[in-house]
Amino acid sequence: xxxxxxxxxxxxxxxxxxxxxxxxxxxxxxxxxxxxxxxxxxxxxxxxxxxxxxxxxxxxxxxxxxxxxxxxxxxxxxxxxxxxxxxxxxxxxxxxxxxxxxxxxxxxxxxxxxxxxxxxxxxxxxxxxxxxxxxxxxxxxxxxxxxxxxxxxxxxxxxxxxxxxxxxxxxxxxxxxxxxxxxxxxxxxxxxxxxxxxxxxxxxxxxxxxxxxxxxxxxxxxxxxxxx
Numbered sequence: 001x002x003x004x005x006x007x008x009x010x011x012x013x014x015x016x017x018x019x020x021x022x023x024x025x026x027x028x029x030x031x032x033x034x035x036x037x038x039x040x041x042x043x044x045x046x047x048x049x050x051x052x053x054x055x056x057x058x059x060x061x062x063x064x065x066x067x068x069x070x071x072x073x074x075x076x077x078x079x080x081x082x083x084x085x086x087x088x089x090x091x092x093x094x095x096x097x098x099x100x101x102x103x104x105x106x107x108x109x110x111x112x113x114x115x116x117x118x119x120x121x122x123x124x125x126x127x128x129x130x131x132x133x134x135x136x137x138x139x140x141x142x143x144x145x146x147x148x149x150x151x152x153x154x155x156x157x158x159x160x161x162x163x164x165x166x167x168x169x170x171x172x173x174x175x176x177x178x179x180x181x182x183x184x185x186x187x188x189x190x191x192x193x194x195x196x197x198x199x200x201x202x203x204x205x206x207x208x209x210x211x212x213x214x215x216x217x218x219x220x221x222x223x224x225x226x227x228x
Contacts, residue, residue, distance in 0.1 A: 070092045113132060122153050188200065
C-alpha cells in the first residue's frame with residue numbers, strides 16, 4: 001500500500017514537472033508575442049487612468065459648476081432656461097453635449113426629461129428619461145414615475161402602467177410609493193384590469209393608510225368594485 005502511495009506521489013510530481021516544463025517552453029517560444037501583449041495591456045491601462053485623471057475628472061468638476069445654475073432655474077420652474085441656458089451658463093442640454101463623458105451628464109438627462117415633461121413635450125421627456133439611470137432609489141422612482149406620466153399623457157396606458165409599477169416597486173417610502181400605486185391603479189382601470197386595480201387600491205389602504213392617497217382610497221375601491 002505504501003509503495004502504491006509513493007508511486008502515485010511520484011507520478012504527480014512527474015506530471016507537475018512536465019506541466020511546468022511545457023509552460024516554460026511555451027513562454028520561451030512565444031516570448032516576443034507575450035512581451036507585445038503585455039506592453040499593449042500596460043498602454044491600455046495607462047491610457048485609461050490618464051484619461052480619467054486628466055480628462056474626466058477636470059470635466060466633472062467643470063460640469064458640476066455649470067449645472068448649478070440650470071438646477072436653480074429648474075427649481076424655479078423656469079424649464080426652458082433649465083434646458084437651454086441663459087447665455088452666460090449652459091442649460092442641461094448643453095451639459096449633456098459637452099460633458100457626456102461625466103456622470104453629471106447622467107443627472108442632466110433627468111433634469112432635461114422632467115423639464116420637457118413640464119413643457120408638454122412628452123416624446124422628448126421619454127427620450128431623455130429613458131437615458132437616465134441612478135443608484136438613488138428615490139430619484140429612480142421619480143424618473144420612472146415621470147415616464148409613466150408621459151406615456152399616460154400620450155394615451156399609452158400599457159407603458160404607463162409598466163412604469164408606474166416599476167416606480168412603486170423601486171422604493172416603499174411613504175412619499176412616492178402610494179402616489180405611483182394610485183396612478184398604477186387608475187391606468188389599470190383604463191385598461192379594464194379591474195381586479196389588478198382593486199388589489200392596488202387595497203394595498204394603499206393597508207400599507208399607507210396615513211398618506212393622502214390612503215385617506216381617500218375608499219372611494220376608488222368602491223368605484224372599481226362597481227365596475228367589476
